[in-house]
Amino acid sequence: MAILPTHRPRRNRKSDVIRQMVQETHLAAHDFIYPLFLIEGQNQLVPVTSMPGINRMSADRLIDEIGQCVELGVKAFAPFPSINDKLKDRLATESTNPKGLYLKTVADIKRQFPDVVLMTDVAMDPYSSDGHDGIVDPESGEILNDATLEILGQMALAQARAGADIIGPSDMMDGRVAWIRDVLDRNAFSHVSIMSYTAKYASAFYGPFRDALDSAPKRGDKKSYQMNPANRREALRELALDEQEGADMVMVKPALSYLDVIHDVKTHTNLPVTAYNVSGEYAMVKAAAQNGWLDGERTMLEVLLSIKRAGADAILTYFAKEAAAVLRRG
Template sequence: MLPIHRPRRNRKSEVIRDLVQETRLTTHDFIFPLFLIEGQNQTLEVKSMPGIHRFTADRIIDEVGQCVELGVKAFAPFPSINDALKDCLARESANPEGLYLKTVAEIKRQFPDIVLMTDVAMDPYSSDGHDGIVDAESGEILNDATLEVLGQMALAQARAGADIIGPSDMMDGRVAWIRRVLDENAFQHVSIMSYTAKYASAFYGPFRDALDSAPKKGDKKSYQMNPANKREALRELALDEAEGADMVMVKPALSYLDVIHAVKERTHLPVTAYNVSGEYAMVKAAAQNGWLDGERTMLEVLTSIKRAGADAILTYFAKEAAAVLRRG
């Protein structure tokens, strides 16, 4: 009788399992998205995202401080802008006295050693709710005209203290455009993390609730990617590399683990993944109903994203996961 192969020998005790563990989560893996709102001294929970809040500028400073204590040191703030400040050209996005840029500057002043990743897209500031300029007659999203707006937005964010610019708009050519604008204005040190494969996903709903940033008409399918496509993501990857991206991203994460893996296999750039609001909300809702162990499921989800190839994960679980990891 031939000997039985016994892989279970590597699972027989906790110490051995730890010795041979292939994928490990640490707080260094996380970028924590934060929601910023107008006002003072307010912290408002997002109903569709239990445990996640929208913060006024003074309170967001407190939240960053708590996260830093837990070991989370990278953040991605997103603003909710008053409708009165929105227009079709997203002019408020480059206002140095506006909510977003003033808050970015203040966070960086108080926490100079953290990393701030800022969002470049028109939708938070647009009266149309789209990531690009909308042609008034046809409804088409005007790619090349939008690049000028994105470049000015990125430059304003760099001046405010952003470490990483995150173009999430999915306009063609925006990485090269933004890189040129930054370099010409002596911001060669500011990185670009491109949303390389951002899919037109149903998992964004709670995020749009939190920021009231849904399109007023139509949808985003003419610029965000078809969820059925994987090879297209690799074409986007090649273009972003050629245009000067420093890091690349797949969004969403959990339903696109195959895309994360495929991107990781084809690039030497760091790969990030965005564990988006709907993915977070699913786990939280199931846990609240007693259908899943929320803590174990959270760690399993994050581990799966890293195992697929993500070097960093934007996740609303960042603060909670950091607390669990610290506890051991």
């Protein structure tokens, strides 16, 4: 006579109610930070071809989008600017212009939605004529780390003055968290948080983002400051430095190909851990769904659950609005 199993995990899967009761990982709209693409003009809504469903928006349309998202429960946003080439120079001077596109829009958003959380981006590439995150030595092409810190500090200060709640240094310069923390504290912005891009990899998944903002390097690449995708333990070194320098939250970018790194970071820190579900990851799901190869909604939620399950407390994702609507629908 065959011996039947006594341990039956399927008993915890036998109904929808039980499955929900024992579910280990949950998604909610408040888990999401929604990246938005800002452009000049009025009433402008320009589709990003490589990111179906995502648009570049003028400030008025972007503010309307934020209002719709707030109704769905998404209340954290990360705007990224597309700056006219005429305003770009090698020292990114437009980044601190309080009347410029980015800082004026940040201030306008906070006036209209004082309770939303705005995470602003600190890096030179949107404003740089070289397209790099730091100052480029015109002779050697080297990215000048220490000279860049001064610019990053002033950029962070200008964003804090405009109303930023969280400063997001995405540049990967050594020592930038300590430098920015010192600048903010000395100027009475000790209440402004820093979410460091702790492990930002030199990834192929950023292509659609660079298309959206026309921010690709004019020469060379970013491998001398962004991390090697082959490296895992290096992320923990970056984490230790960010903790020492005063980061309030830490981030892994990209997310899907770096779930192991998200897990490592989560197990080695008590700080909140975020992950950036980047443009290329979004584009893959959308392209497959458009071709009928995948169920778009189910795949979207599975991707976001995997990032949360790996250890992310919050997720920057272009799916934020859509996912919030699906979750509300149940």
